[in-house]
Amino acid sequence: MxxxxxxxxxxxxxxxxxxxxxxxxxxxxxxxxxxxxxxxxxxxxxxxxxxxxxxxxxxxxxxxxxxxxxxxAHASDPLLEHAGEILSWVRDTAGESTQLYRRDGRERVCIAAAERATGLRTTVPLGARLPLTAGSGAQVLLAWESPETIATLLQNAEFTERTLGDVRRRGWAQSIGQREVGVASVSAPVFGANRRLVAAISVSGPIERLGRSPGQRFAPILTAAAQRLQAALS
CATH class of the missing domain: 1.10.10.10 (Winged helix-like DNA-binding domain superfamily/Winged helix DNA-binding domain)
Known part of the structure; x- marks a missing residue:
């Protein structure tokens, strides 16, 4: 227990x-x-x-x-207290819209975001609820869950256990048109105390701009941002 x-x-x-x-x-x-x-x-x-x-x-x-x-709603949330500045840094460094997700049951919830100011963008509204079965954010939020939870959610997922193993090994995830046609994304895990996963930080945008291998370009930015968030939480 x-x-x-x-x-x-x-x-x-x-x-x-x-x-x-x-x-x-x-x-x-x-x-x-x-x-x-x-x-x-x-x-x-x-x-x-x-x-x-x-x-x-x-x-x-x-x-x-x-x-x-x-x-x-009445609780202090250190993650959100520090998220705004760091998400803005990711957006300005990566040049793409940035989101922070938490898991809520079988869904992930966008709890903070920093939108690209100009050009074609992928807007994820604050509070948006997305499935845990598609997208790089879903892969990250599921990769460190219990084997029982993973087995249950993988039944309807657009990715496999091998995908989650790759996420755990390299420390980030990417998806190409997995959740939405024409959209690519990259995500990294944010850990709290005792290496407990608390969130996924992501960038997303059109495939023609992010490319077919966006992880190579954006993962270093996201993992650095995740480390900044983790340091703030500690």
């Missing part, structure tokens, strides 16, 4: 929230992912549902509830 505080009910509750954050979960999924007894998992999940920390999707599976977002 990850870290232990010594307060059993809190640890179990956090384990359930984490399990649901990984992917929608039926009760049997919660039991499998957390090793919490079925009756206890059911009791805690229903209690979290009452408090709107969990809700259910159309298939009756537990998913993150709206109150999590409401609470998060």
């Amino acid at each position: 990850g870290q232990h505080s010594g307060i059993g009910v809190i640890d179990k509750t956090v384990a359930i929230l984490q399990a649901v954050a990984e992917a929608p979960a039926a009760l049997s999924d919660l039991v499998e992912r957390t090793d919490i007894p079925r009756a206890t998992a059911h009791r805690l999940a229903v209690a979290l549902e009452v408090h709107r920390l969990l809700t259910r999707d159309a298939d009756g599976r537990f998913v993150p509830g709206p109150r999590l977002g409401e609470l998060a």
Whole structure:
């Protein structure tokens, strides 16, 4: 169940929230992912549902509830505090639109962006939710996940386990027309404490401008930016 505080009910509750954050979960999924007894998992999940920390999707599976977002809106976020300046540096250095993504269940969310001012560009609106099954940002956010999560999401992905292995080995990802026809992108991982992946930083633009091997050109810029973000977080 990850870290232990010594307060059993809190640890179990956090384990359930984490399990649901990984992917929608039926009760049997919660039991499998957390090793919490079925009756206890059911009791805690229903209690979290009452408090709107969990809700259910159309298939009756537990998913993150709206109150999590409401609470998060009041939290200090060091990543966002430092992201603006660094994303602007990437945009000005690379000459392309830049985004910062976080994983949210089966999706990635654009939590910050710096748009190219002129010329043809690929705008990703702040708050946009994109699938974790296509694009370089998705590859990065999935590459360091648990084997179970990877196996689940790869079933519908436009990339393979071998692709994710390459991402882990070289420390960046690229995609050519994978999420959207005519668009290329490059992404790098941003790690927090204990080498926990917290975000993916990306550049994106038309293939005719980024080329068919954009990683060779943009990966050094993105990995440098990721290191700056990591230093700020530490």
